[in-house]
Amino acid sequence: MNFQTKDESGIYILNKVIFIEFYNRLKSVWISDEFKDMTVIKDSINMISTSSFQFSIKQNELIHSCKVISYKYGLIRVLFDNQSETKYKNKTNIGDNLELKPFTNFKIEENRIIAEIIDDEEIKLKLDIDVNNLCHEYSHKKTQTYKLEIILSPFFMINYYNNDILISSINRNKKLAVLKEKNFSPNSIDFTTYNASSVNGLPERLSSFSLKDDAYRLYNLDAFDQVIGSPKSLYGSIPMLHHVIGSGDCLFTIFINNSSETWVEIESSLDEEKMTTWSTEGGVLDIYLLSDCNFHKIFFKIANLTGFAPMAPIFSLGYHHCRWGFLSQEDITEVDDLMTKYKIPYDVLWLDIDVRGSMNYLNLFIIL
């Protein structure tokens, strides 16, 4: 992993030291031969319902449980459930509210499991805006097939889309590690995406939209001093990665529902393969796989999973005046008065955290 060496703040370095500890634990698993031997225990394959099945993976002496669930609109969820039995049992998950979709085809062969979904749901979107009775409607219907093939020994998964287009494989490079330790349970998984022309997503950063071959960190940290061109994350970090397959005729999205500190390492090979390794500090590996040929539809599917964004209020489209360092109430009043005096239009005035003084956040309108 390529650790960033550009000008870094103290707190960033401190966090990096903590990360190296868990990264080294994972690495010891990846390079050790005894852990490379991963097999699915054939007797453990169990169809829970028409839309989900479960199996166990034996990795040296560790046994991980893996659950595959199929949802509406061809969404596939792969859950490496290392500790859900105890720690996360009563926690609700975003997947719990989604509508299930039964597998169209499920069979167990000599060395593989094949699960197939045929989806012909119609997507209907209607956008109503009060202004000028503007109404925009969008609907799309197309039969699409999604296929997940699980090779039992050595364990890895292959993801296909429409007419057996090979999209990606999971655990191809044997970087699956699900560690159980007291107060510390790092996980890792790798994905290989074929014929991928670009990779986008992950955290907000002062770098190019398209992700380069580097290690990206998902950790929200307001560390001052951003370096232009650095892959260091700014405020937002969303564990979602979009792959553009071919010349844009297909999009493949990976979403890992894990809020702990995560590093995503991207590597490209000459034949347009993109390899991504996800290492998380804790929690469970809860993976959602989405693929579609239509860009509107894939974003509909993402919104269906993580929620639709609310319509922005009209006033919010204007100029926002935001400042850190208002010294007094007179200072704020003066800004507003001068804006009015010189007829500078603005709609929203923002007060930054410093106006609260000593972090008395539940008190409104206390200004130093």
Add this chain to the structure above:
Amino acid sequence: MESFVQNLKNKERHLVTIIDPHLSTNEEYEIAQTLREKSIYLLIFNI
């Protein structure tokens, strides 16, 4: 402050205040005091 907000409102302007997920534990801060008295603070971390 209330008159200032009213003044902004009259001009059809909005006010947004940013908060961080911290809270002062200063003993003079009455909310911190109430939280301590009523044992609302999370004392033991155990999921």
